[in-house]
Amino acid sequence: RNAHFEERLFEVSTCSQRVWDLLSWVKPRRMTSSAGMRRADDSVITMDTDLAEEFDRTFHKAADRPCDLSIVDELPSDPARDWPPFSALELTDALATCSPKSAPGPDHLTWKM
Incomplete structure (x- = not known):
């Protein structure tokens, strides 16, 4: 068993350079x-x-029930932070690197849903 895992670790460290490839939660889900x-x-x-x-x-x-949001007014405000502008193309490129067959979390919902 140790030999198998040593071989697997060696393979990942020399080929893909990504330790995360050993974890099942980063692979596409059915x-x-x-x-x-x-x-x-x-x-x-x-x-x-x-x-x-x-x-x-x-x-x-x-969703159709009334909600009193006045409690939010009592919360202290944090100072505004700068948000660097980004284009729709940058967002699309970032999302393109995500797996189309799974989404993070235990719900197994896809990005399409």
């Missing part, structure tokens, strides 16, 4: 099937758009 997911009325969700709508209904149930 999209989970929504076939087994059901709505509250027990109907089966079959389309990604239906899945997104069901998530929206589930996690935004309180």
